[in-house]
Amino acid sequence: MDYTKFYSDRVKPMKGSAIREMFKRMADPQIISLAGGNPASELFPGEELSKISEKILREKPAQALQYGTTDGLPAMKECAIKRAKKVDAYTEGDSVIIMTGANQGIDLTAKALINKGDKIIVESPSFIGSLNAFRTYECELVGVEVEADGMNIEALEKALAENDGVKMIYTIPTFQNPTGTTMPLSKRQKLIELANKYDVLVLEDNPYGDLRFSGEEVPTLKSLDTEGRVIYAGSFSKILSPGMRLGYIIGAEELLTKIEILKQVNDVHTPVLTQMMCVEFMEKYDIDEYIEKNRELYGRKCSAMLEAMDEYFPKGKVKWTVPEGGIFMWCECPDVSDISVLVDKALEKKVAIVPGSNFAIDINEPSNKFRLNYSSATIEKITEGIKRLGEALEEI
Ligand SMILES: Cc1ncc(COP(=O)(O)O)c(C=O)c1O
Incomplete structure (x- = not known):
């Protein structure tokens, strides 16, 4: 049966995440994945959570198995506020909604704000999950280039000046996905200034902020906001467990009331x-x-990846970012016109990486970049994976 005639115009052009597609191809246990965004499962507190869940189900089944309130359990909201206060992302009077992952918070924020044809400014490249959420609401994505220190602020100003009626800037200012870059304070201050000047909202997505292993902390955009323009999305996925699906958004009460209604129906x-x-x-x-254990491990894994890249990548053929935290780095092959050749060659050698086009505003534009993840594989596998990737690079 041909189902395409039944599809809404909204979903017709949509493509699934190639990363999720790649997971399917990675059923082969010999494949070393440097592709996904999984945290290190070797550190999951399985024992502790097993005892906790057993106790909850034994002592409080009537609460644990019952419907709950849409905005989240009061005690869970306090947990989110506690995390947010560490980075000054919570101001007295703000509202908080517990979300089924930050992803849902981003999606429902977009649903509450975006009309068909609206313009949304995003980093280019950016997190595919958010880009796909925005695409569902049929907006126009205006990309602003990411440099070694995050969004190019002159380009942001130009985009705001040239595009009337931009509603929102979506940014991952700390340990960005996919580039691993971090925006310094001066750029953050300028971004807030521009948001005020052009009267736009800002969605600050910060799932990796707690995972710094070098350099200095930088204040969140939310902490610099004096006009209630920043909606802050936080997550427990990278600091506890992604499978528990716990995230949150924090922002002005009026705005979050609308988002809460959308969660009720979601x-x-x-x-x-x-x-x-x-x-x-x-x-x-x-x-x-x-979290400290995670940071320490990610610091070691990142160093191992960088050392292996120095040793095994053909000299002068690849440029890469050096992250101070988070779980990704971003590589560019200036001499390659279409990175999918490398992605296929790497898969032949049983290494998975993600082509840059997945994070682009125009996914059909060929890319010469790819993303690497260092949180999920073991150090031995990272080294072996980079060695094989180096061979693939030599061969293409
Ligand atoms: C930048 C970014 N935002 C949001 C998310 C989604 O996080 P969650 O698991 O809380 O939905 C991810 C997950 O990879 C991410 O990389």
Whole structure:
């Protein structure tokens, strides 16, 4: 049967995430994946969470298995506020909604704000999940180039000046996905100034902010906002567990009231059980200690990847970013016109990487860039994966 005639115009042009597609091809256990965005599963607090979930289900089944409130359990909202306060992303009077992952917060924020044809400024490249969410609402994505230190602010100013009626700037200012870059304070101040001047909202997506392993902390955009323009999206995916699907958004009450209505019709509420598990985990254990272990491990994995790249990549053929935290780095092959040749060659050698076009505003434009992830594979696999990728680079 041909279903295409039934599709809405909205979904017809949409393509799924190539990263998720790649997961399917990666069923082969011999494949070394430097492709996904998974945190290091070797550090998951499985024992602790197993005891906690058992206790909750034994002692509080009536609460854990019942419907919950749309904006989240009060104790879970306190957990989110506690995390946000560490980076000054919560101001007294702000509203908080617990989301089923930050992804849902981004999607519902977009749903609340975007009309067909609206213009949204995004970093180019940017996180495919958010770009696809925005695309669903049939807006025009205006890309602003990402440099070694985040969004090019002159280009942002130009985009705002040349595009009437931009509604929102979406940015991942710290350890950006996919580039791993971080915007310094001066750029952040300028971004807020521009948002005020051109009267636009800002969606600050910060799932990696806690994962710094070198350099100095930089204030969040939310902490610099004096006009209630920044909506802040946080996540427990990279600091506890992505499978628990716990994220949150923080922002002006009026705005979040609308977003909460959209969540009511979307999934009613985020699972109560995982919220209760997170609350109990944060009461019983020191989550910062757990995050510190992650930071330390990611620092070591990142160094191992950089060392292997120095050793195995053909000299002068690849340029890459050096992240101070997070889980990604971004590589460019100036002499290559279409990176899919390298992606296929790497897969023949059983290494998975993600082509840059996946993170582009125009996914059909050939790219000479690719993204590498260092959080998920072991150090041995990272080294072996980069060695094989170096061979693939030599051969193309
Ligand atoms: C930049 C960015 N934002 C949001 C998310 C989604 O996070 P969550 O698991 O909380 O939905 C991701 C996940 O990879 C991400 O990279």
